Amino acid sequence: MGVRIYRPAKTAMQSGRAGTRDWVLEPTDETARRPEPLMGWSAAGDTASQVRLRFASREDAVAYAKRNGLAYTVREPAARPVRPRAYADNFAYGRKGAWTH
Numbered sequence: 643m644g645v646r647i648y649r650p651a652k653t654a655m656q657s658g659r660a661g662t663r664d665w666v667l668e669p670t671d672e673t674a675r676r677p678e679p680l681m682g683w684s685a686a687g688d689t690a691s692q693v694r695l696r697f698a699s700r701e702d703a704v705a706y707a708k709r710n711g712l713a714y715t716v717r718e719p720a721a722r723p724v725r726p727r728a729y730a731d732n733f734a735y736g737r738k739g740a741w742t743h
Contacts, residue, residue, distance in 0.1 A: 643690065644670045647703045648717040664696040665703045667714075 647667050652659050669690045678685040697703040700716065707714040731737070 643672065644713045644715070645707055646670055646715050646717060647700065647707065649700075649719040651719075664698060665700050667695040667697065667703045667706065669693060 645667050646669075647665060649665055650662055652662050669688075671686065671688070671691055673686055673688045675684040675686050677683070695703075695706070697706065704714065704716065
């Protein structure tokens, strides 16, 4: 069984970065997903697809995968550019953009 190790990105519904500091280990899909006949949800016959383990560091997740003999792939997180902003910049003299009042 193969697993992937990654740090989750923040969702579009949140402005903060809560839940993005941990590393997640989850199995790759062994079986194809199919629509469930009654409700139409996507279903898999493999219950391992429901397991997600969280670790404090990448090294802990890799050590767990090695200890249990799991083939793993690590996806490094993309660098997030931080642009400092201040409310006073809206009224700066050299501001580029039209004054809206």
